[in-house]
Amino acid sequence: MPPARNRGSRRRSEPAARAGRGAALRELAVQHAALRELIARCQELADELDAGRIEAAPLVDAVTALRSAFDAHSQFEERLLRPVLLSADRPGALPVGRMVHDHTLDHRAMRRGLEPTTSSQLRDVLDILCAHLDAEDRYFAIPDDAAR
Ligand SMILES: [Fe+2]
Numbered sequence: 559m560p561p562a563r564n565r566g567s568r569r570r571s572e573p574a575a576r577a578g579r580g581a582a583l584r585e586l587a588v589q590h591a592a593l594r595e596l597i598a599r600c601q602e603l604a605d606e607l608d609a610g611r612i613e614a615a616p617l618v619d620a621v622t623a624l625r626s627a628f629d630a631h632s633q634f635e636e637r638l639l640r641p642v643l644l645s646a647d648r649p650g651a652l653p654v655g656r657m658v659h660d661h662t663l664d665h666r667a668m669r670r671g672l673e674p675t676t677s678s679q680l681r682d683v684l685d686i687l688c689a690h691l692d693a694e695d696r697y698f699a700i701p702d703d704a705a706r
């Protein structure tokens with residue numbers, strides 16, 4: 559059993575950790591919603607480009623905006639992921655270090671994919687990014703309307 563002093567500080571820190579986890583997950587939901595809007599914009603513009611209705615420039619600008627938002631999101635998740643996972647009940651889950659490592663590799667691969675040379679490559683990475691966001695929402699049990 560830990561010394562009494564440690565038990566007291568642990569009791570005080572648990573509500574704070576839960577509050578921090580709630581705020582972090584709300585911010586995660588907001589960022590996911592913003593990314594989904596940028597993804598949808600890229601998909602619309604890719605359709606327009608493939609149909610010959612627009613030049614490439616608007617799509618290039620939209621992908622640049624998505625890349626920028628994704629970079630900021632990656633930095634946020636790199637700070638957030640380990641403490642959130644450590645504060646969660648995760649029966650049967652992989653070790654936290656392994657999950658964080660795998661997640662970092664996934665983000666690096668998606669970031670490389672966000673430098674596409676064809677609309678087909680872009681569509682592939684957008685699909686992967688959507689699946690990644692959906693998986694995170696499910697994992698962290700983020701409701702559909704959490705960002706509103
Ligand atoms: Fe992620």
Ligand SMILES: [Fe+2]
Pocket residue numbers: 590631635691694
């Ligand atoms: Fe995410």
